[in-house]
Amino acid sequence: MSDLDTSEISSINDILSAKQHNTNADVVDVDETLVKLVVFTLDKNWYAFPSENIKEVLSDIPVSVLPGCPASLEGVINVRGDIESVISLRSLLNYGSLTDTANSRILIGATEAMRSGIRVDTVEEIIAFSQTNIKAPPSTLPTHMVPIVTGAIQLKNHTVTILDLEKMFENYRDGLQG
Amino acid sequence: MAIDIKKFIARFVEESRDNIQKFDDGLSQLENDPNDKELINALFRAIHTIKGSSRMLKLTNVTDAAHKLEDVLDQLRSGDKAYSSALGEILQNSCDMIAGQIDDVHETGNASKPDAAIMKALDDILENETPTDETETQEEVEVAPEEVAAPEGGEEKELKLKTSDMVRVQRSKLDELIKLMGEVVSSHGRLHQRLKVVKNIERHYGQDGVTDLQKLHDFGRDLRDDVFHQQLLMEELHSKALIMRMLPLSVVFEPAARLVREVSRSLGKKVTCKIKGGEIELDRQMIDKLSDPMVHLIRNAVDHGLEASEERKAAGKSETGEIQISAQQDGGWVLVEVRDNGAGISLEAVKKKVLDKKLKTEEELEAMTDKQIINLIFLPGFSTSAMITDISGRGVGLDVVKRNILDDMQGRIDVDSKAGEGSVFQLRLPLSLAVMRILLVDVAGQSFGFTAQNIFSLIEVQTEDILLVAERKAITFHNEFVPLLDLAQLLGIERKEKENKKVQHIVVVQVQNEKIALGVDALNDELDMVIKPLPDHLLSLSLVAGMVMTGNNELISILHTPTLVDMAARQAGDRPSQELTNEGEDATGPTAHHVLVVDDSLNTREIEKSVLEAHGYQVTLAEDGQDGLNKAMRTSFDAVLTDVEMPIMDGFTLTKALRETDQYAHLPIIIITSRAKEADKRRGMEAGADAYIVKGDFEQNNLINTLQALLG
Incomplete structure (x- = not known):
């Protein structure tokens, strides 16, 4: 998955175009590789982290x-x-x-x-999901979530938002030091 | 002694690449924040290390380049030169050039000559420097490596290498440990046996009512024995395992003595080195951390501390200087000293340097004692040697030394010096970082820990004895006022219910010379505990020094006392409204009485000051009798308040001296002291004091009323 460097993104438009770019990269990359995800909930919303993290x-x-x-x-x-x-x-x-x-x-x-x-x-569960079935994140995403969301999947009636832990932790650490 | 130089080269390359990386990172940050002093210091340190290490390995080409770069950074650090992007580019080029040289060293074992164009660019920047300095610097670069023979060239490295990841353990110690492990295993087997017994009791419960209780009773007794036995084993195992990590200080001292010889040879000084207490053992972790500071202190002692032979002869001393490195045990501490019998640290030189470098203002210096002034040599960017030399550099070091000892080793460092007799650096170190004495306290339903070395005293105070001065709580303790703060409030923990106690438990902590009293709900326990570090990303949380785990698996924060003291000071400073009204009163009332307060305790001075200012007085502070007398002569005060016990000149003498002058013959002088004896009171009155207030029954109204009555 291509990097989404949030530090350089300043406006929503930038974010959207970067997102676009990101999605394209996914489409090109059509390996049937499986992505393992840890699926969990927050206030009845479904989320996931890549299980490698x-x-x-x-x-x-x-x-x-x-x-x-x-x-x-x-x-x-x-x-x-x-x-x-x-x-x-x-x-x-x-x-x-x-x-x-x-x-x-x-x-x-x-x-x-x-x-x-x-x-x-x-x-909720730990699942393996085909990379190709991962969709772009929903456009309704609140702005504070945009930098840390890499995609979404459909699981049982739930939309599961995939979070980028690398990015999240990086921001968090920088926030603590700043 | 044959030393494989290759090993050192590999290490040098590794270390230098690290430092180049640091330099690179720092430089790119500097672009954004060109005035960041700490950043420039970091750059300086990185390049300084490369210079030092390369010199020892006789990689003169690297040394030359690094030295030049260091010169430029020094000017940047002192503010002689301002950062510009052109300068940044030259710095970057130089760094790249050195990185290239390091690559050469990695491949061929030697470095290429520095690029002439870049060296010229650095020279151009330095042009303002006096030419003599320049040549002196150059000379050192050339002389030092030639005089240092290759095997000794690795000496400083060895100081670090000796304490690498490997630990040598006596076989007998290891055997004991293994024997103990065997005991633990068999003791564990017994517990399995107990498990069977209790299952048996469970299965047959109720079938034979009479003996059930007896069986349970027997089981409980056996289990208790087992637990006791196990506990003894665990404690022994723990202490034996820790002992295996203990190393004698000679591991650091002996290479240090060689370093003294090496450095003195390259400086052309005659020096003997005496070592005492090398058999005292410290935890390996401490030994590891000790070697860097020792290298710095020794270089300093030989280079800055000891005079040149001629100078020594002229002063009537033996031509040969002496460095003494010693250790002694002092309770749970080890006291390590590096002592030289050189010229001592010149107070005037320190003051001048501090003023020149704008590290402190003249007023700040005025308020300091001699010892405090000497201790200013630990400030970043400080160096006393007028001449820049290649051996001990320019005072990068002592600030690092201090930080290492304070932060990494939980210790203390102090310097003392007598003119003409020499200087001594004293390091107080805990025996081990692995296990520390911890005091556990309860406050507002939570537990917190303090490391014992920061605790000055544990006391109980009757609530009615707590003073309220200028809206701040304080207690009198050992002849000084110590501000009292509620620990819960300081930590921002809300108390569920108002405390209404007759007796307040108080932990008095001390950092440097500052004491604060912290009110806690209960003193819980005092234990030797293992402090676990916080994860890296929480290190910025300066309030917590680490965590300990209690018997029932609870984690407790160990509070970092220096941060608490800082917070307390900030809280005290957070009274702008009061400050403002004072100033307002001062402005509107030019007739405000001007009072001199003399006391050697900073806290007491500050508290008395705030009381007086709150009542509209203008206040000047002095820290001992002599200081007070000097200030009284310079300014005319309306009244003087003085403590009795003070260094240099006590309050009785001050009072007498003031009474002998025309100016203060009839002005009010009030003695405020903890000496409550009648005899003392009489002495005070005989000396000529108008009033005598005992700190124990100090009340602000009492002081103000007395003062008002006397001033009329």
Whole structure:
């Protein structure tokens, strides 16, 4: 999949044309390669991360609060002796906070930029999906989501939005340092 | 001693490519932000390292190029030259040229001559520099590598190499560890046995009612024994494993002594080096981190600390200088000292340099003690040696040394110096970073930890003894006012219910000379714990130094005390409204009384100042009796408030001295002290004080009323 460099994109038009370019690249690239996805929900909306970025899925374990940390950071957890942060994806994508955490899961995501836990409402399934069946993201996407969405698939009656964890983590890390 | 130079070359190439990368990155950032001092410092450090390493490997072509580039950066850093994109281009070209040289070194083991055009461009930039400096610099470049023989050329490298990823362990220690592991395994087997027993009890429960309880009881007793046994094993295993990582300081000291000889030879100085306490052991992690700072300190001592032979003779000293490297154990700390018997650090030279480089203003210097001024040598961009030399560079280093020791090693560094007798750098280091003494406290339902070395004292204070000065809480503690802050409030945690306690638990923490008192709900525990680092992307979260895990798997944040102190200071500063009204009063009331406050505690001074200013007085501060006397002579004050116990000149002496002058013979002088004894009071009155206020029963109204009464 071609890179979508958001740092250079400044207006919606730019974004759309870049998107267009991106979609074309997908069409040319007609390998029947399978993309593995971890499908999860946030406030009844379906999303997915490429599974290559997700190291493990943890059921809800107690999170310790860190003083002075940004609101999007729930705190830290202990995963076999290592401290991992837990990012609230709801807060990152502008959903309200989760009240019932009974089914909630923490995904451990790892990209070049960073490694962190990500809190999601539920994990639905882990599927392999043919690259060719991945469509361009819906045009109704809210602007704050545009840079981090790479496509969408149709799964059981649900539109699943595929998120770019590499980009998300990169932005998040830069946000923390800036 | 035969050293395989190839090994060093490979390392040099690797390290230099890293530094070139850093340089490249920094340079592109500089384009956007040409005034970023820290960025220029980083560029300087990167190129400085390349210069140093290449010199040791006799790669003179690289050294020449790096040195020239460093000269230019130094001018950029000092502000002599401003950054322009033309200059940036030359810097970039130079960097590329050095990168090319490094590639040569990688392929052939030697570097090509620097490109003449680029060197000329660098020279052109430097043209403003005095020619003498230029030649001196050049001379050093040529002399040093020739005098340093190849095997010793790797010395500094060795200092680092010795402490590489490999650990040598005595076989007996390893055997003990393995034996312990065996014990753990068999103890685990016993637990499996217990599991069978409890399943058995479960299966037959109720069939034989009389013995069920007895069986359970036996089971509980056995299990308890097992748990105790296991615990002992675990503790022993942990300590044995940690011991295996301990290394004697001689690992760093011995190469350091060779480095002293090497550096002194290349500088043409006669130096002996004495070593003490090399047998003291530190965690390998600490040893690793210690070698860089030691290299810097030693180079500094030989180059800047010790005088040239003639100078020593003229001062009536032995021609041969002496460097002493020593270590001693001090509780949970190790005290490492690098001492030279040279000329000492000249206060005047430090002041001048600091002013020249605009690192501090004259007023700031005035308010500092001699020791504080000497410690300014740790500021970035500082160097005392008037002549730039190739050996110890230009003061890149001491700031890095300080940061390494403070941040990476959780230690402290201090310098002291006596004119004519020499200087001593003291490093206080914890024995190990692996396990630290941690105090756990509770506040507003949450737990937090403090590392023990930042805790000055744990005290309980009756709520009625808490002072309220200028709307800020404070306590009196060891003859000074210490501001008291609620930890929950400082951390921004909301309290569910109002606390209404008779006794307040207080943790007094100290960073440098600043103390603050933190109110907590309960002191929970004090334990040796393993501190786990936060993930990399959270390192900007300066409030948390790391996490510890408690017995029931709970993670607790270890608070970073320097950040807390900063936050407290900022909170105190966040009172613009009050400040403004004061200024307003000052402006409208030119008749405002001008009061001199003399106290050696910064906190006390500040608190008294804010009380007085809140009541419309104009305030000047002095930090000891002598300072106070000097200021009193220069300005005419309407009243003087003074502490008793102070360095250099105490408050009684000050009072007496003031009374002997015409100017202060009859003006109000108030002594404010923690000395509550009648005898002291009498002494104060005999010295001529008009009032004597004990800090313990200090109330702001008391002070203001007294002052008003005296001023009439």
